[in-house]
Amino acid sequence: MNxxxxxxxxxxxxxxxILRDRRLTHMQxxxxxxxxxxxxxxxxxGLMGEGRLLRLDANEAExxxxxDQAPPAKLPLTLLLALPRPKMLRRVLQTVAAMGVPRLxxxxxxxxxxxxxxxxxxxxxxxxxxxxxxxEQARDTVLPEVIIEKRFKPFVEDRLPALAAGSLGLIxxxxxxPECPRALSEPVTLAIGPEGGWIPYEVEKLxxxxxxxxxxxxxxxxxxxxxxxxLARLF
Amino acid sequence: MNxxxxxxxxxxxxxxxILRDRRLTHMQxxxxxxxxxxxxxxxxxGLMGEGRLLRLDANEAExxxxxDQAPPAKLPLTLLLALPRPKMLRRVLQTVAAMGVPRLxxxxxxxxxxxxxxxxxxxxxxxxxxxxxxxEQARDTVLPEVIIEKRFKPFVEDRLPALAAGSLGLIxxxxxxPECPRALSEPVTLAIGPEGGWIPYEVEKLxxxxxxxxxxxxxxxxxxxxxxxxLARLF
Numbered sequence: 001m002n003x004x005x006x007x008x009x010x011x012x013x014x015x016x017x018i019l020r021d022r023r024l025t026h027m028q029x030x031x032x033x034x035x036x037x038x039x040x041x042x043x044x045x046g047l048m049g050e051g052r053l054l055r056l057d058a059n060e061a062e063x064x065x066x067x068d069q070a071p072p073a074k075l076p077l078t079l080l081l082a083l084p085r086p087k088m089l090r091r092v093l094q095t096v097a098a099m100g101v102p103r104l105x106x107x108x109x110x111x112x113x114x115x116x117x118x119x120x121x122x123x124x125x126x127x128x129x130x131x132x133x134x135x136e137q138a139r140d141t142v143l144p145e146v147i148i149e150k151r152f153k154p155f156v157e158d159r160l161p162a163l164a165a166g167s168l169g170l171i172x173x174x175x176x177x178p179e180c181p182r183a184l185s186e187p188v189t190l191a192i193g194p195e196g197g198w199i200p201y202e203v204e205k206l207x208x209x210x211x212x213x214x215x216x217x218x219x220x221x222x223x224x225x226x227x228x229x230x231l232a233r234l235f
Numbered sequence: 236m237n238x239x240x241x242x243x244x245x246x247x248x249x250x251x252x253i254l255r256d257r258r259l260t261h262m263q264x265x266x267x268x269x270x271x272x273x274x275x276x277x278x279x280x281g282l283m284g285e286g287r288l289l290r291l292d293a294n295e296a297e298x299x300x301x302x303d304q305a306p307p308a309k310l311p312l313t314l315l316l317a318l319p320r321p322k323m324l325r326r327v328l329q330t331v332a333a334m335g336v337p338r339l340x341x342x343x344x345x346x347x348x349x350x351x352x353x354x355x356x357x358x359x360x361x362x363x364x365x366x367x368x369x370x371e372q373a374r375d376t377v378l379p380e381v382i383i384e385k386r387f388k389p390f391v392e393d394r395l396p397a398l399a400a401g402s403l404g405l406i407x408x409x410x411x412x413p414e415c416p417r418a419l420s421e422p423v424t425l426a427i428g429p430e431g432g433w434i435p436y437e438v439e440k441l442x443x444x445x446x447x448x449x450x451x452x453x454x455x456x457x458x459x460x461x462x463x464x465x466l467a468r469l470f
Contacts, residue, residue, distance in 0.1 A: 072454055095460055098454060099460070100454060138456065139454065139455055140454065182417055219333060220373055222329075225463050228464050229467035230467070232451070232465070232468045
């Protein structure tokens with residue numbers, strides 16, 4: 001936790017918060033914090049700044065806080081991701097939040113096992129928990145928007161063209177495609193497939209929606225690694 | 236597993252292997268393989284090619300194999316990594332192997348907890364297991380060399396200058412440094428610090444050995460994410 005992220009419910013006054021949850025435990029056990037310690041804080045959806053620990057006991061921590069700094073810029077990106085397996089999903093959500101992706105679409109694909117859609121990790125609170133871990137890691141305060149699309153065809157035919165309008169549309173896909181471009185500053189819509197990749201029909205539909213395949217080399221990367229590698233290359 | 240990786244002990248003839256371990260289970264449970272199925276195979280340290288499943292029963296699988304393709308090129312890189320916490324270490328080893336790092340030095344740092352050096356995941360067999368998972372993921376056959384250096388100062392003073400000679404020496408380090416360069420083709424020696432970063436003394440010693448800090452932006456990334464992002468940017 002590189003940033004102590006606060007939400008409205010934590011505030012007992014404009015410059016005062018009281019914490020009782022996992023953040024308290026983290027302060028006690030990982031940071032071994034003591035009264036007077038200063039730490040970076042952020043207000044969820046708002047500014048970042050500094051907190052001073054006024055009081056820490058077994059049940060709660062009280063901090064005085066002030067905010068004066070904007071969170072880091074987000075990437076100009078909409079990321080479409082075939083729904084990963086549940087364990088990978090949790091890590092990918094953290095990575096997406098940490099890397100500064102502002103909008104994530106979790107999408108069905110032929111190679112997404114149907115059972116993946118049943119995972120409790122897709123519940124809004126579970127998604128939010130992982131996103132917050134990513135924001136705390138990277139020092140950001142703004143939650144990415146997460147859109148869940150269980151049906152590939154209607155999404156790609158009906159909604160994707162408008163979503164991708166005005167952006168460079170790319171599909172990260174192993175194969176004989178152009179190399180993934182580098183150091184872009186324009187908006188990008190990037191689609192990353194499941195383990196095993198998009199099937200040809202899906203690539204065709206994504207192309208019709210204006211996205212074109214690019215590759216990162218012959219190595220097949222896990223989804224989480226591919227997300228990080230593509231974003232680091234693109235921006 | 237995108238590549239079935241074989242070692243000498245698997246061969247019962249020049250073109251025939253028998254498998255009884257986790258690879259058998261994987262074929263049965265994940266691939267639901269049947270006699271006659273073809274799959275990509277690689278010989279550890281050697282070529283890649285194709286296998287044909289001759290026989291699969293509860294106890295063993297027999298394949299006919301042929302090899303005709305070189306594994307993918309490695310990156311021109313020596314990666315120095317402050318020893319990550321054990322759980323992260325396992326994933327980082329997979330990532331390092333998957334991304335094509337040929338040489339990894341696991342190094343001490345002030346911010347590496349002493350207990351991390353006691354983990355069974357540093358045993359040679361445990362390291363090798365994770366590296367093999369990375370090779371199987373990415374389709375590569377050549378194990379990275381892993382060097383374990385429990386003492387920072389003697390390594391950085393006495394061995395690093397020779398190890399880094401003739402390469403561009405970089406330290407991935409948050410702060411007011413030049414941006415990490417892109418699309419290099421020259422050899423690189425890259426040092427990535429622990430959670431919390433190298434301390435100033437360590438940065439100074441690394442600089443004396445010819446490495447210079449570069450940054451990827453203001454976001455603080457987990458070690459595994461930082462490794463992937465830096466390699467994707469550099470090469």
